Amino acid sequence: MPEELYEIEANIPANPIEEYLRMDRMPHIWCPGCGIGTTVNCFVRALQTSGLDLDKVAMVSGIGCTGRVAGYMNLDSFHTTHGRAIPFATGLKLANPELKVVVYSGDGDLTAIGGNHFIHAARRNMDITVILINNMIYGMTGGQVAPTTPVGATASTTPHGNFEETFNLPFLAESCGAVYVARWTAHHVRHLTKSIKEALAKKGFSFIEILAPCPTLYSRRNKLGDGLDQMEFYRDHSQIKNGADTKTVALEFQGDIVVGKFVDKERPTYLQAMNQHYQKKFGDRYVPSEEMRKVFHA
Amino acid sequence: MHADPIGVLTGAHFIDGDHACSEGAIAAGCRFVAGYPITPSTEVVERIADRFPFVGGVFIQMEDEIASSIAIQGAVWGGKKAMTVTSGPGFSLMMEHIGLAAMTETPCVFVDVQRAGPSTGLPTMPAQGDMMQARWGSHGDYQIIAIAPNSPQECFDLTIHAFNLSERYRVPVMMMMDECVGHMIERVVIPAAEKIEVHNRKVYEGPKENYLPFEAGRDLVPMMVKAGDGYRIHVTGLTHDEKGYPNMSVSAQGKLVQRLMDKIRLHADDIIKYEEENIEGADIVVVTYGITSRTAIPAIEQARAKGLKVGHLRLIVCWPFPEKRIRELAGRVKSIVVPELNMGQMVYEVERCAAGKCNIVSVPHAGGTVHQPKDILAAIEKSIRGK
Incomplete structure (x- = not known):
């Protein structure tokens, strides 16, 4: 190889999203075939085109495989306790409304142990973006049943098959008041990237559920092949239905997957409502914090 | 400030x-x-x-x-x-x-x-x-x-x-x-x-390169930044190193936990706060905190009226516990009486520090109301009986 060509190549970053990641923390912990990394790639692509000042973007994760995303992002990032990313994000956003606060966590973390926080943040229309990776089980602890495990699937704590009804997460989010609700899979990288960009631009509680394979602890135990087989399944069994009624998008074991943007509406966010309310009630007597004044009373 | x-x-x-x-x-x-x-x-x-x-x-x-x-x-x-x-x-x-x-x-x-x-x-x-x-x-x-x-x-x-x-x-x-x-x-x-004196956290404003958010100086307390300052910090409940990155090694755990303990332990003398009355020459010290310090006062006054040399030590800061002071007092008084609105909690600390050097009497109460001063008085009197 000619020397100058070699030099040019050496100047090309190994991965175009490198500057968004904490490369000194690589390699990551995720298994081969895991879908989380793909979603992170989409998230970074969305960030790149979002126009956001990255110094003003903060990421909050809970615990679990997806909970590790915060630690790999080159952003202000907080790896909190199990299920509590949303209330931490709530405090962070209320303290400094200038920040774009993103919660990135797993299905068990956000909807089982953190379920109460999830529904209340949606109800309040708290100004945060929640990205939920649904691999249908607890990955990090060894593949236990989750509120998202389909009926009929096998998990380590349902060795004879799961018979518990599952959450339909887009329906849950919408019924609690989320203003942006979408579902994609790790296969839908372009749609997902666009959707994340929209969610980041949305004011209020925006929510994206992303189905992602866990070949190690879900696919293998359910004899569904490896990560690639799951991606092929997503490709062959997903139907894009933007605007679908979220009541109709429940997931079934190896059933068809309805993906798309289901909800995109306007309603006053928590911060708008709070500021408007106090402004109306107290006029000039209302003293918002300095950060609040910048964003809402400029 | x-x-x-x-x-x-x-x-x-x-x-x-x-x-x-x-x-x-x-x-x-x-x-x-x-x-x-x-x-x-x-x-x-x-x-x-x-x-x-x-x-x-x-x-x-x-x-x-x-x-x-x-x-x-x-x-x-x-x-x-x-x-x-x-x-x-x-x-x-x-x-x-x-x-x-x-x-x-x-x-x-x-x-x-x-x-x-x-x-x-x-x-x-x-x-x-x-x-x-x-x-x-x-x-x-x-x-x-x-x-x-x-x-x-x-x-x-x-x-x-x-x-x-x-x-x-x-x-x-x-x-x-x-x-x-x-x-x-x-x-x-x-x-x-x-x-009104108000303290604020020490804020780091130095260069972003090679910033170590959990590196502490001699006082063992790291300086802080906040989200949005551009330092791109990582904060985790996992055991972490000075950079804030998870580190699953035995040595990182030992170093971090030791510092978390030491930053309080080594400053204990600055943090500990208590109030004493009639301690000099006392035979008996009543150790109290919170509301119990007030119900103990009539009991102490009555005991003193009866000629007993009773002092009062009120904990204002309970944790860290004033180990040195209790150890010292235990070496020169006959008894320490500890009324609490619980079945005996801080009295364990008093016992630990006294290490058998004087008689320790707990005055427990399951709560719901405060102690009757007469119960504390009885405990004060009982605490030196036969000594």
């Missing part, structure tokens, strides 16, 4: 301990409070909710105490001073995040207006049954600071002190109030803002 005058209601007030605590928090610069209703602490957040729109604060009533105790930590990393307020059952739910605050060195204040337990217990009645929980309630090894006020005035003064200690040492500080102190109405004097 002095308090921001916007929050300070200078003057004399006739208010209860809960409201005084709210005013103390505002004077200390607290501008974020998250809470969940629970008797007998609710008046603290009610006053905060009423006052905050006029002082640049944000109050949010969260869905539970678990959420409240971590929302405040989000707010602290957003640059605010923050607290949450609760009572026993809620305090139990908050243990998870006392550990997180200790591990991530997030300065914040937890107010526990104690009521009788266990479980739902006696919701509207006093106790001091959470003293050991405050110290040991979250899993693993860590240090906290706990303060026990005995009057509405102290609820004001010591809430400011709690924030100051929390900011200085980057540690969760517990205000261990009790139902009596919380609901007792007394004169509370709020000084002029410029007379």
Whole structure:
């Protein structure tokens, strides 16, 4: 190889999203075939085109495989306790409304142990973006049943098959008041990237559920092949239905997957409502914090 | 630094301990409070909710105490001073995040207006049954600071002190109030803002390159930045290194936990605060804290009237415990009497430090009301019988 060509190549970053990641923390912990990394790639692509000042973007994760995303992002990032990313994000956003606060966590973390926080943040229309990776089980602890495990699937704590009804997460989010609700899979990288960009631009509680394979602890135990087989399944069994009624998008074991943007509406966010309310009630007597004044009373 | 005058209601007030605590928090610069209703602490957040729109604060009533105790930590990393307020059952739910605050060195204040337990217990009645929980309630090894006020005035003064200690040492500080102190109405004097000393966390403003957010200097307390400052910090409840990155090694765990312990232990003499009366020449010392310090006074006076040499040591800061002072006293008095509105908690610390050098008498009470002074008097008299 000619020397100058070699030099040019050496100047090309190994991965175009490198500057968004904490490369000194690589390699990551995720298994081969895991879908989380793909979603992170989409998230970074969305960030790149979002126009956001990255110094003003903060990421909050809970615990679990997806909970590790915060630690790999080159952003202000907080790896909190199990299920509590949303209330931490709530405090962070209320303290400094200038920040774009993103919660990135797993299905068990956000909807089982953190379920109460999830529904209340949606109800309040708290100004945060929640990205939920649904691999249908607890990955990090060894593949236990989750509120998202389909009926009929096998998990380590349902060795004879799961018979518990599952959450339909887009329906849950919408019924609690989320203003942006979408579902994609790790296969839908372009749609997902666009959707994340929209969610980041949305004011209020925006929510994206992303189905992602866990070949190690879900696919293998359910004899569904490896990560690639799951991606092929997503490709062959997903139907894009933007605007679908979220009541109709429940997931079934190896059933068809309805993906798309289901909800995109306007309603006053928590911060708008709070500021408007106090402004109306107290006029000039209302003293918002300095950060609040910048964003809402400029 | 002095308090921001916007929050300070200078003057004399006739208010209860809960409201005084709210005013103390505002004077200390607290501008974020998250809470969940629970008797007998609710008046603290009610006053905060009423006052905050006029002082640049944000109050949010969260869905539970678990959420409240971590929302405040989000707010602290957003640059605010923050607290949450609760009572026993809620305090139990908050243990998870006392550990997180200790591990991530997030300065914040937890107010526990104690009521009788266990479980739902006696919701509207006093106790001091959470003293050991405050110290040991979250899993693993860590240090906290706990303060026990005995009057509405102290609820004001010591809430400011709690924030100051929390900011200085980057540690969760517990205000261990009790139902009596919380609901007792007394004169509370709020000084002029410029007379109120307020400490703020040390803020790092140096270069971004090679910044180590958890590297501590000689005082063992790292400087802090906040989200949005451009430092792109990582904060985790996992064992971490100076950079804040998870590090699963035995050596990283040893180093971090040792520092979390030492930053309080090595400053214990600066943190510890107690009040003594008639200690010189005493044969008997009554060790008290919170409301029990006030029910002990008639008993001590009556004992002294009977010719007994009784002194009084009141703990103001309960954790860290004044080990040296108790050890010293145990070597020269005949007995130490410890009345508490629990079945015996801080008395274990007294026993440990006394190490058999004098007689230790616990005056337990399951809570629901305060001690009868005559019971404390009887214990004082019994404590030196036969010696």
